[in-house]
Amino acid sequence: MSDKPPVQDFATDFDHTDTAWVKDPYPIWQDLRERCPVAHTDRYGGAWFPATHAGVSTIAKDTEHFTSRAVIMEVGRPGEEALPAPIGVAPPITSDPPFHQIARRLILPAFAPGVINELEPQIREVCRGLLERFGDDEEVNASWDYARLIPPSVIRQMLGFPEEDTERFIEIVHMITESVDNSEEQRLAEFEPIEAYFVQQIEDHQANPRDDLTTFLLNAEIDGQKLSLEHVFGTIVLILVAGIDTTWGAIGASLWHLAHHPEDLARLVNEPDLMPVAVEEFLRYYAPVTMARLVKEDMEYLGCPMKEYDWILLGFPAANRDPVVFKDADQFIIDRAENRHVAFGLGIHRCIGSNLARLELRVAIEEFIARYPRFELAEPSAVTWAPGQIRGPRQLPLRILE
Amino acid sequence: MKVVIDADLCQGQGRCFSIAPSIFGFDDLGNGVVLGDGTLTEETLELARLAQANCPEHAIFIEGDE
Numbered sequence: 001m002s003d004k005p006p007v008q009d010f011a012t013d014f015d016h017t018d019t020a021w022v023k024d025p026y027p028i029w030q031d032l033r034e035r036c037p038v039a040h041t042d043r044y045g046g047a048w049f050p051a052t053h054a055g056v057s058t059i060a061k062d063t064e065h066f067t068s069r070a071v072i073m074e075v076g077r078p079g080e081e082a083l084p085a086p087i088g089v090a091p092p093i094t095s096d097p098p099f100h101q102i103a104r105r106l107i108l109p110a111f112a113p114g115v116i117n118e119l120e121p122q123i124r125e126v127c128r129g130l131l132e133r134f135g136d137d138e139e140v141n142a143s144w145d146y147a148r149l150i151p152p153s154v155i156r157q158m159l160g161f162p163e164e165d166t167e168r169f170i171e172i173v174h175m176i177t178e179s180v181d182n183s184e185e186q187r188l189a190e191f192e193p194i195e196a197y198f199v200q201q202i203e204d205h206q207a208n209p210r211d212d213l214t215t216f217l218l219n220a221e222i223d224g225q226k227l228s229l230e231h232v233f234g235t236i237v238l239i240l241v242a243g244i245d246t247t248w249g250a251i252g253a254s255l256w257h258l259a260h261h262p263e264d265l266a267r268l269v270n271e272p273d274l275m276p277v278a279v280e281e282f283l284r285y286y287a288p289v290t291m292a293r294l295v296k297e298d299m300e301y302l303g304c305p306m307k308e309y310d311w312i313l314l315g316f317p318a319a320n321r322d323p324v325v326f327k328d329a330d331q332f333i334i335d336r337a338e339n340r341h342v343a344f345g346l347g348i349h350r351c352i353g354s355n356l357a358r359l360e361l362r363v364a365i366e367e368f369i370a371r372y373p374r375f376e377l378a379e380p381s382a383v384t385w386a387p388g389q390i391r392g393p394r395q396l397p398l399r400i401l402e
Numbered sequence: 403m404k405v406v407i408d409a410d411l412c413q414g415q416g417r418c419f420s421i422a423p424s425i426f427g428f429d430d431l432g433n434g435v436v437l438g439d440g441t442l443t444e445e446t447l448e449l450a451r452l453a454q455a456n457c458p459e460h461a462i463f464i465e466g467d468e
C-alpha cells in the first residue's frame with residue numbers, strides 16, 4: 001500500500017499488503033497454485049509463500065528447518081538479542097522446541113474444552129448486551145460495533161479484570177493490536193499506561209487470588225518455580241494479541257457472508273442444529289490468520305533456493321482453498337461434512353484458543369441471527385478489510401430487514 | 403474394528419470429540435482420547451470415519467478399515 005509499488009506478478013513479487021490481495025486474495029492464490037506453487041518476493045528482505053495445502057503443512061510441521069521466533073512478517077529481522085532463543089518474546093507462539101512445549105503446556109489447561117464450555121452463558125450475555133445497544137436502528141455496523149467488541153469483553157472476564165473497566169480495557173487492547181503502523185517510539189509511549197494498568201491488575205490478583213486466568217498464571221510453575229511477573233504479563237499480552245483481532249475477523253467475515261447469501265442465512269435461522277458444521281465452514285472459507293516463519297539456514301526446499309532469514313508466509317487461509325484437499329474448494333458449502341480445515345494452524349503451534357474462538361463464533365452468530373433473522377449489506381462498497389496477516393472486515397454496515 | 407488416536411500426531415484440534423462425543427473425549431490439555439477400548443459397532447463405525455475425515459492432523463486410525 002502507501003508508497004510501495006503495486007504488485008505486477010504475485011509469483012515473483014508478492015506482497016500481502018497489496019490492495020488486490022487485501023481486497024480479494026483467493027483468485028491470486030488459485031493462480032499461484034496453478035503455476036508456481038511457491039511464490040517468492042524480494043520485498044521484506046526476501047520471502048516465500050507456499051500456496052498449496054501440502055506446502056503449508058510441510059513447513060508448519062518442520063521445526064528443524066524453520067523457526068517461529070518471529071511470526072509477523074516485516075522489513076527488518078528480529079535481532080539476535082531480541083531472541084532469547086529458543087524462548088522468544090511471546091511464549092509459546094515465538095518459541096521453538098524444546099521450550100515451546102513447556103510454555104504451551106502451562107496454559108493449555110486454562111483453554112481446555114471443559115473449562116471453556118463453561119463460558120457460554122457469559123459470552124451470550126456479552127452478545128446480547130451489544131445487540132441491545134442497537135435499539136431500533138435500521139442500519140448497524142456488525143463489525144465495528146458488534147464483532148470487534150465481543151472478544152475483548154470475553155477475555156476481560158476470563159482474566160478477572162473489573163467489569164467497570166470493560167470500555168477502558170477494549171480501548172487498551174485495540175491500542176496494542178492497532179498500533180503496528182506507528183513508530184517504535186510512539187508505541188513505547190502508548191504502552192506505558194497499558195503496562196501500568198496490567199501491573200495494577202496483576203498486583204490486585206496477588207493480593208486477592210480468585211478463580212480466573214490471571215490467578216491461574218500467578219500460581220503456575222515451571223520446574224517448581226513460580227513464573228516471573230514479566231512472564232505472566234507477557235502471556236496476558238500474547239492472549240490479547242492472539243485472541244482478539246483473530247476472532248473479530250472470523251465473526252465479521254461470517255456475518256458478511258450471511259449478509260449477501262440469504263439462502264445460507266435462512267438455513268441457519270431454520271436449522272439451528274447446523275451451527276457447529278457451519279462454523280467449521282466459516283473457519284475454512286474465511287480463515288483469518290496467516291502466520292510467518294524464518295528459514296534457519298540456506299537450503300533447497302520444496303524446489304526453492306531458500307536463504308537463511310528468508311521469511312515464509314504461512315498461509316493457512318490459502319491451504320483451506322486447495323482443491324487437492326477440499327472438494328469444490330472455492331464454494332462455501334454450509335453443511336460440508338468432511339472438512340479438514342487448518343484455520344487454527346497445524347502441528348505443535350495449533351491455536352491454544354481454538355475452543356474459545358469456536359464458542360465465541362458460534363454464540364455471536366446465533367445471537368445475531370436470533371435478533372436479526374434477515375439482513376443485507378447496506379452498501380457493499382463501504383465494507384473494508386483489515387490489511388496484513390489477520391483478515392476480516394472492519395466496517396460492515398448492514399441493513400436490517402423486516 | 404477399533405479406533406485409536408495417535409497421541410504423537412494429535413494436537414488437540416478438537417474436531418473428533420465435537421463430532422463424535424460418544425466415541426471420543428479429551429484430556430486436561432484438550433487433546434483427544436478414545437473413550438473405552440475403542441471397539442466400534444456397525445453404527446459407530448460411520449461416525450468414527452466422519453471424525454477421521456475431519457481430523458486436520460490425520461491422527462485418527464481405524465484398525466482393519468480400508
Ligand code: HEM
Nearest residue numbers: 092093242243246247250289291344345349351352353357
Ligand atoms: C478464529 C479465531 C482464531 C484463529 C483463526 C486463530 C488462529 C491461530 C493460528 C493459525 C495459530 C498458529 C500460529 C502458528 O502456527 O504460528 C494460533 C496460535 C495461537 N493462538 Fe489462535 N486463533 C484464533 C483465536 C485465538 C484465541 C481466542 C486465543 C486466546 C484467547 C488464541 C490464542 C493463541 C495462542 C496462545 C497461540 C500460540 C500457540 C502456540 O504457539 O503453541 N487464538 N492461532
